[in-house]
Amino acid sequence: MTAKKKTNEIDTSTMVKNPPKKFHHPYDELLRKYAIPTIYCPGCGIGTTIQAFLEAITKYTDIPHENIVVISGIGCTGRASGYINLDGFHAIHGRAIPFASGVEIARPDIKPVIISGDGDLFSIGMGHLAHAARRNIDMTVIVINNSIYGLTGGQDAPTTPVGALTKTTPYGKISYPFNLSQIAIANGATFCARYTVYEFTPLAKAIARGMNHQGFSFIEVISNCHVNFGRRNNLGDAIAMRKQFKKARVRMTEKDINKDWHKTDIEFKVGVGFTKIPTGIFLEEKERPIEFSERIVNAYEIKKS
Amino acid sequence: MEVHQHPEKKYYLITDESRCKGCGLCIAFCPKNCLGFSDEYNDKGWRVAKMQRMRDCIKCYMCERSCPDFAIFIDENEQTEKEELLKEEKTQEEKKN
Numbered sequence: 001m002t003a004k005k006k007t008n009e010i011d012t013s014t015m016v017k018n019p020p021k022k023f024h025h026p027y028d029e030l031l032r033k034y035a036i037p038t039i040y041c042p043g044c045g046i047g048t049t050i051q052a053f054l055e056a057i058t059k060y061t062d063i064p065h066e067n068i069v070v071i072s073g074i075g076c077t078g079r080a081s082g083y084i085n086l087d088g089f090h091a092i093h094g095r096a097i098p099f100a101s102g103v104e105i106a107r108p109d110i111k112p113v114i115i116s117g118d119g120d121l122f123s124i125g126m127g128h129l130a131h132a133a134r135r136n137i138d139m140t141v142i143v144i145n146n147s148i149y150g151l152t153g154g155q156d157a158p159t160t161p162v163g164a165l166t167k168t169t170p171y172g173k174i175s176y177p178f179n180l181s182q183i184a185i186a187n188g189a190t191f192c193a194r195y196t197v198y199e200f201t202p203l204a205k206a207i208a209r210g211m212n213h214q215g216f217s218f219i220e221v222i223s224n225c226h227v228n229f230g231r232r233n234n235l236g237d238a239i240a241m242r243k244q245f246k247k248a249r250v251r252m253t254e255k256d257i258n259k260d261w262h263k264t265d266i267e268f269k270v271g272v273g274f275t276k277i278p279t280g281i282f283l284e285e286k287e288r289p290i291e292f293s294e295r296i297v298n299a300y301e302i303k304k305s
Numbered sequence: 306m307e308v309h310q311h312p313e314k315k316y317y318l319i320t321d322e323s324r325c326k327g328c329g330l331c332i333a334f335c336p337k338n339c340l341g342f343s344d345e346y347n348d349k350g351w352r353v354a355k356m357q358r359m360r361d362c363i364k365c366y367m368c369e370r371s372c373p374d375f376a377i378f379i380d381e382n383e384q385t386e387k388e389e390l391l392k393e394e395k396t397q398e399e400k401k402n
């Protein structure tokens with residue numbers, strides 16, 4: 001047998017001139033089509049994460065779409081709620097979680113999903129996140145960690161690794177970054193996962209699992225901001241950054257859930273890039289912890305009787 | 306929109322040049338090297354991705370899932386898919402017998 005030669009010839013014979021029907025993207029009904037194309041830079045990981053979220057709600061969970069509310073704060077990521085054709089709210093900077101808490105307490109049957117950036121949720125909105133996790137309010141937080149403030153032009157964020165060059169740290173960052181997953185777990189989140197944008201299907205499944213979980217669930221997505229973070233740190237374009245994620249990810253298995261979440265620091269080398277990104281589901285509290293709106297109802301019943 | 310049909314399996318792969326921003330992710334992550342850049346530019350000035358060798362496509366969905374702009378997708382042909390399933394069942398039964 002002779003090995004098949006790899007040819008680079010262009011073959012146009014498979015093209016259909018008169019398509020039998022009008023084709024549309026499988027998630028077109030869940031997108032606000034007038035807003036597409038998005039404002040995101042070519043290759044940005046936020047678009048891929050939005051698609052993973054849409055895949056999660058259509059394929060992997062039974063929650064009806066009219067019971068999902070997408071809430072986001074300010075930033076490139078914050079625009080996600082404007083592109084998704086579900087009920088949603090584009091909150092002011094850092095205040096996505098207070099809004100979601102209100103939604104959840106007023107209508108416990110509704111599932112608030114927060115899609116927001118690392119700068120939005122962990123610098124200006126850090127206090128809100130800590131307290132929502134402490135109260136174990138039933139919501140799903142998807143934080144897109146691109147190690148930078150993308151929208152405003154690449155200032156250093158609480159997730160920027162040591163030594164990285166940004167607009168506001170021209171000699172290299174001198175302070176240490178947050179490990180977002182550990183912060184969420186330490187504050188009381190009952191579900192926590194981290195995936196890179198390269199791992200599309202596991203990410204979609206983790207989002208669905210987090211949404212099915214009763215209580216505060218936290219999903220961290222390591223994304224590429226090649227324009228503001230990659231460019232200044234010589235990490236290349238979107239393709240190069242995603243290939244780096246593919247190489248650097250260290251997947252935890254189902255057996256490691258609830259065990260190794262304290263060994264999940266991301267490693268970054270100046271000039272090289274990400275060298276280790278532990279991914280997987282870190283924590284899932286199996287015995288159903290009582291979430292906030294349920295406890296409110298319980299408290300009322302005790303008072304009545 | 307450009308529509309390509311797989312010669313045997315009959316499913317469609319559609320590229321929407323009005324949405325494409327030419328980031329090249331689908332081209333880079335296609336395991337069979339089916340896609341490439343077109344010689345044409347779209348209205349926004351991006352050089353768009355195009356299906357060049359549909360025959361090699363294995364329907365792995367890598368392009369659809371890596372695209373941040375919902376510009377490339379696969380449309381499964383339900384009829385041929387059912388036929389395929391029937392065929393598979395038949396061959397498996399034959400193997401058993």
Ligand SMILES: Cc1ncc(C[n+]2csc(CCOP(=O)(O)OP(=O)(O)O)c2C)c(N)n1
Pocket residue numbers: 074075076077078093116117118119120121144146148149150151152157
């Ligand atoms: C009260 C207030 N302070 C500051 C800003 C400026 N600002 C806009 S977006 C942003 C940071 C966004 O970073 P992140 O949440 O990481 O989003 P990304 O763009 O990286 O997705 C800041 C500081 C603002 N809009 N409002």
Ligand code: SF4
Pocket residue numbers: 039040041044045046076077146150151224225226227228
């Ligand atoms: S600035 Fe960064 S985060 Fe914002 S759209 Fe561009 S690549 Fe994405």
Ligand SMILES: [Mg+2]
Pocket residue numbers: 075117118119144145146147148149150157
């Ligand atoms: Mg950011």
